[in-house]
Amino acid sequence: MNWQMVVGILFIICSVVSIKDGFSVFVTGILIGAGFLYFGLKKKGYIPGKSREAAHSRTMHEETFHAVGIGYYESNIGKLACVNPNWNLSATKLVSEGKVGKKIFHYNYINKPIKLVPEPENIHDKNAISVYIAGELVGYISREDNLHVHDILGNHEIIFISGFIGGGEYKIVSENKDVFQSNLDFTVNIRIRYI
Numbered sequence: 001m002n003w004q005m006v007v008g009i010l011f012i013i014c015s016v017v018s019i020k021d022g023f024s025v026f027v028t029g030i031l032i033g034a035g036f037l038y039f040g041l042k043k044k045g046y047i048p049g050k051s052r053e054a055a056h057s058r059t060m061h062e063e064t065f066h067a068v069g070i071g072y073y074e075s076n077i078g079k080l081a082c083v084n085p086n087w088n089l090s091a092t093k094l095v096s097e098g099k100v101g102k103k104i105f106h107y108n109y110i111n112k113p114i115k116l117v118p119e120p121e122n123i124h125d126k127n128a129i130s131v132y133i134a135g136e137l138v139g140y141i142s143r144e145d146n147l148h149v150h151d152i153l154g155n156h157e158i159i160f161i162s163g164f165i166g167g168g169e170y171k172i173v174s175e176n177k178d179v180f181q182s183n184l185d186f187t188v189n190i191r192i193r194y195i
Helices: 003-021 023-044 050-057 070-079 091-096 143-155
Strands: 061-068 114-118 129-133 136-141 158-173 179-194
Touching: 003 023, 061 143, 070 136, 070 179, 091 158, 114 143, 114 158, 129 143, 129 158, 129 179, 136 143, 136 179, 143 179
Parallel strands: none
Antiparallel strands: 061 136, 061 179, 114 129, 129 136, 158 179
């Protein structure tokens, strides 16, 4: 039993006892007591209500989506690149810093503001959603995911949207200081947290 229930019961008892003082005092006491009792029962879960539904509907969700069509926008992705300070270090220095066997990318892509923009006039897909990072178009939400992302954007409270760009030119240094260089295709991952 919580305090609202106790107060509600006391109001009702006092109202019944004080019925001789007048009908309006009796009714007022009963109404106040019933109100406290109702909220006490609701808080305990005996009465389902909006507060339980609202708590359920306020569940935090987080999903990750992979942008497509990135190859068409590599020049835009290049505008977002920052040189990785480790790229210019010697093999000896990289070995001494414990970077043996790790991919060292030429460029880093700092997490920058991301915007998802529906494109209802898109001639290829009326449900298209473009992905902009720091004002640069870097790809699209896939056809498989765009209706779901439309639902998230239109029907939920967005907590944050973040984007991470990966890939590009990299090198790996071995223990004997040999350097292997290669390229990975770019990826753009979009994370959406929402309620």
